[in-house]
Amino acid sequence: MASTKKLLICDDSLLIRMQLKDFISSCNYTFDIIEAKDGEEAYKLYQQEQPDLVFLDVVMPKLDGIACLQLIREFDQDAKVVMLTSVGTKEIVKEALKAGAVDFMQKPWQKDALIHVIEKYIPCEVDFDA
């Protein structure tokens, strides 16, 4: 049996972490969801847990999302990191994609788009008996 997939949510806003976690759980996905509130914490957790997918904010204290993404990609070239931010300027999108983000989502996130991204990078993780 395959091991449970892990999803890391990194945002300095408790509200965003809570809303994402609640929504993902309500869709009956069986992931282990881990949380970080800044880039430093996210990088440490990534090294420990090596999650299958990361949602990463850009504007954060201690270590911002782009710098964190660069560290994660240095550690793991195959890391799947989706940027989730309110600052969707062309410059930041370009910078994130150049640093190795696999996708970019604008806040406030849309449920359909979030499901689409999850299923693109972590296929078939719904527990139909839940």
Next chain:
Amino acid sequence: MLSQYFGSFLLNKGYIERDVLNDLLSQEKQARVKIGVLAVSSGLLTADQVEEIHYIQKTKDKRFGEIAVERGYLANGALETLLLEQKSSQIELSQLLVDEGIVDLHTLEKAINEYKQESKLSDAQFRAIEGGNIEKLVEAFVNMPNSAYQQEYIDYISLFLRNIIRFIDSSPIFEVEERYITGGDDVAVQQNIQGMFNLETYIVFPVNVYVAFAGRFAEMRITEKDELADASVTEFLNLHNGIYVVNMSEKRKNMELLPPKTLIGADVNADSNSIVCSIDTDIGKLQLVLTPYI
């Protein structure tokens, strides 16, 4: 939007009592027909298309009709028809004032003339504001600091009002304050924007308004000022500033955001260069404070 401002003027001049004004504004709000509803009921858009446009409006600072046309859901002609239909179905504050017998036509005319004179509005500005042009309203009422970035301030405050309308209350009353005054239990959120010019942005609230605002934005039950309330209010400011930075970037003006934080009202940095606006919503009054820094 003019209704709220004109209403506030009538209140200050003693033409009308606050309870009566609130009642009339709430009647006006209820009678206001949403363009999305009109479009669905006339078969021009599907409910899914309207929901998609509403979502886009939360991430991009654009009008409903503009997005519908860009996406190819509505032709320009169809949009114009809808806008006309929307306007003709609106009951304006001035109409309600007369219908309810609060003022007669002559008093209304006198009040409107006084209003135009005192606010130094030209007829063209008056018509632009009446047509819902928030930029014109901000431009006419806010005394901008002596700065090279006046247009950027106008854009900022106009967007702030639109985001209050989008996320918090569809009929805010907007006023410009002479200076920043804080009450004992005020709390605030702050986020700095830096780049082509540097700005400290603050929203200040009495604590009960802060909690209500947090609940309204998060669409959750929030009953006290806790970590979740802080996260909700800072996220509103972050989202608003994010849209502003994107708008600026589209005009090739590069700016970036620093992480937001919470503080107490007394710690807000306001000086003679600050712009202070108060916004009265159905959950209470808040202040927007903008302080430039080097």
